[in-house]
Amino acid sequence: MPCQPLRTHLVSEFLIVGGGVIGMMTTLQLADAGHSVTLLERGQCGREASWAGGGIVSPLYPWRYSAPISRLSTWSEGYYPELALRLLEETGIDPEYRQKGLLYLRVDDEPRAMAWAREVGKPLERVDADFLYDKEPEAVAGLADALWMPTLGSIRNPRLVSALRARLAAMPSVTLREECEVTGFESAAGRVLAVNTTAGPVAGGQVIVCGGAWASGLLERLEVRLPVRPVKGQMILFKTPPGLVRRVVLMDGRYVIPRADGRVLAGSTLEECGFDKTATPDARESLWESAVKIIPALAECEVEHHWAGLRPGSPDGVPFIGAVPGFDNLHVNAGHYRNGLVLAPASTRLLVDQLLGREPILDTAPYRLSEALASTA
Template identity: 80%
Template sequence: MSDFLIIGGGVIGMMTALQLADAGQSVTLVERGECGREASWAGGGIVSPLYPWRYGTPVSRLSRWSEGFYPELSLRLLEETGIDPEYRQKGLLYLRVEDEARALDWARQVGKPLERVGPEVIYAKEPAATPGCEQALWMPTLGSIRNPRLGQALRARLAMMPRVTLREHETVTGLERAASGGVVGARTKEGLIAAGRVIVCGGAWAAQLLESVEVALPVRPVKGQMILFKAPAGLVQRVVLMDGRYVIPRGDGRVLAGSTLEEAGFDKALSVDARESLWQSATRILPALADCEVEHHWAGLRPGSPEGIPFIGAVPGVENLWVNAGHYRNGLVLAPASTRLLVDELLGREPIIDPAPYRLAGRLGGG
C-alpha cells in the first residue's frame, strides 16, 4: 500500500507525485487515460494568467510564486529524461488593452516589469504583427512552455522513480470509505487501490469523483478549442495577445492560436464555427498566418471554478481525502505553487503562502 494515491495524471497530479517522491514518500498515480493528455496537453503553455491584473489576490499569489519555477524544472527534466519541455522566456506583447491604466498600476504594485511601448518597439520585436499599432504593453519576463513535452517529461521522470507506481488507462469508479467514514483508497475495475491518503487531482472530472463520498465540489468542465499553424520558423518569436485571443510560437516554427470558452459539459466535439473564429483572430494578430496551413484543431476541458480559485486542501468531514482541482484557465500557470502548497500541508511543512483562501471549508456547494 502506498503512502499516497493520486487520482488524475495531469500536470497537477504528476507534479504532486514528483514532489512527494522527492520527499521520500511512496505514491500510486492512477489516470483514466494517458498521463498529461487532457487539459495539460490541450492548453497553450503560457506561464502567466492571460491578463494577470484582472485576477484576485488568491490567484495572483499562486501565479507569482510559480513564475520562476519552470526554467529550473525544464532543465531538471531535460537532464533526467532527455525530453526538452522547451521553456522560452521571450516576453509577451499585449495589443489593444482596454484597461491599460489598471494594468500598469497593478504592475507597479507587485513590482512586475510592464511598460507601454510604441510602434518602433512593437515592430522591432514582432515585424509580422498586425500593422498600424501605435502602442502596446510589453512584459519582458513572461515565459511559455511546450506543455505536451512537459507532460511527456514529467511522465518519463515518474516512470523512473522506484517510489512511484503509474496506473494508466484505469478509471476510478468511486472512493472507498471505511466504517469510520474516512477514505481508504479508490475502486477501479481492477479492484481496490488502497493508500494512506488519497488526493483528487482530476481536473474537470474532480466533482464526479467526490460525488461518491457525497461531497459537492463546484468544479465544472469548460471547453476550449485551439488550432495549430504550420508556419515558417521565426515568423513570430514571442506570445502576442490581442482582444482576448493569443498566438504562441514553438521552437520548430509552429504557432498555436487560442482559445474558445464554451459551456458544453464534457463534450469535446470540434466545430467549424470555432475553427473559423480562431483562424480569424490569429490572422488579425499575425496576417501572414493566412498563408499557412492549419495543421491541427483540438479541444480540451478546463476545470472551471468560482472566480478561478482552485480548491486545495483536506475535504471537510472526510478523513484522509485531499483535493487539488479547479484551476480553470491557469492549471499549468499555478501548478508549481498549488502542488507545493498541498505537499507542504500533507507533510507538515511551513506553507509557502497562506493556504486559507484555497481551503474547501465554506466553499463547497453542499454535501
C-alpha cells in the same frame, strides 16, 4: 503502464487520482521527499487539459485576477525555468521553456494594468510602434503602441507532461497505473479505505483527488459536492516558417504562441457544453480569424491541427487546495480553470507542504474547501 487486474490492494503512502500536470507534479514532489506514491489515471497521463492548453506561464491578463491567483502565479513563474532544466537533464525531453516576453495589443484597461504592475513589482511598460514592430515585425499593422512584459515565459506543455511522465516512470517509489478508471471509493468513519478501479481496489494512506474537470464527479461518489465543471476550449496549430512569430502576442482576448520548430498555436474558445470535446468548424473559423488579425501572415500558413480540451472551471477561478472536510485522509487539488499549467507548481507545492506538515509557501486560507462546500450544501 496499462492497468492490469489487481489481486491485492496496492498500498502506498499517497494515492493520487488524476494524472494531469497537477497529479504528476504532486507525485514528483512527494517522491522527491522520499515517499511512496501510486498515481491512477483513467487514460494516459497528461493527455487531457494539460496537453490541450497553450503553455503561457501567466494568466492572460494577470491584473484582472484576484490576489490568490496572482500569488500562485508569481511563485510558479519563478519555478518553471528550474523545472524545465531538471526534466531535460533527467529525461532527455526538452519542455522548451522560452522566456521571450509577451506583447499586449489594444489593451483597454491600461491604467489598471500599470497600477497592478507597480503594486506587485512586475516589469510592464508601454512601448511605441518602433519597439513593437522590432520585436514582432509581422504583427498587425497600424498600431501606435503596446504593452510589453519582458519576463513572461511559455512552455511546450505536451513535452512538459511527457517529461514528467518519463521522470515518474523511472522513480522506484512511484507506481503509475494508466488506463485505470476510478469507479468509486470504499470509506468508513470519515476515512477513505480504498479507491475502486476497473482493475480492482487500490489503497493508500492519504488520497488526493487531482481529477481536473472530472474532480466533482469523483467526489460526488463520497457525497462531497465540489463546484467544479468542465469548460471547453478549442485551439488550432499553424505550420509556419521558424521565426514568423517570435513571442507570445495577445489581442482582444485571443493569443498566438510560437514554438521553437516554427509551429504557432492560436487560442482559445470558452464554451459551456458539458463534457463534449468535439472540435467544431465554427470555432476553427473564429480562431483562424483572430490569429490572422494578430499576425496577418498566418493567412498564408497551413492549419495543421485543431483540437479541444476541458478546463476545470470553478466559481471565481481560484482552485480548491487542501483537506476535504469530514475525512481525515482525503484531499483535493482542482478547479484551476484556465490556469492549471500556470498555477501547477505553486498549487501542488502548497498541498504537499500541508500533507508533509511543512510551513506552507503561501497562506492556505483562500484555497480551503470548507467555505466552498458550505455554499453548495
